[in-house]
Amino acid sequence: MGMTCASCVNKIESAVKRLPGIRSAMVALATQRGKFKYDVEKTGIRDIVECINKLGFTAQLFSNRDKESRDYLDQK
Numbered sequence: 001m002g003m004t005c006a007s008c009v010n011k012i013e014s015a016v017k018r019l020p021g022i023r024s025a026m027v028a029l030a031t032q033r034g035k036f037k038y039d040v041e042k043t044g045i046r047d048i049v050e051c052i053n054k055l056g057f058t059a060q061l062f063s064n065r066d067k068e069s070r071d072y073l074d075q076k
Contacts, residue, residue, distance in 0.1 A: 005029075008057070015051055019043050033062060 009027045016025040021042025027034040036048055052059035
């Protein structure tokens with residue numbers, strides 16, 4: 001199930017923001033990618049992926065050699 005509308009984006013952002021340690025959650029509908037800033041001592045990327053998957057979306061870590069992009073997720 002892919003993200004098709006703004007309400008999907010809002011649903012993902014608000015759900016992720018409820019996780020402990022999340023500083024920001026931004027999901028781009030056009031690219032179907034999200035960028036999340038979080039406190040690594042309180043949560044991890046797997047928690048974010050699991051949270052999104054529980055909503056009925058498929059999330060996976062977007063692999064990029066650029067270290068600055070390590071917290072991007074690719075959503076389908």
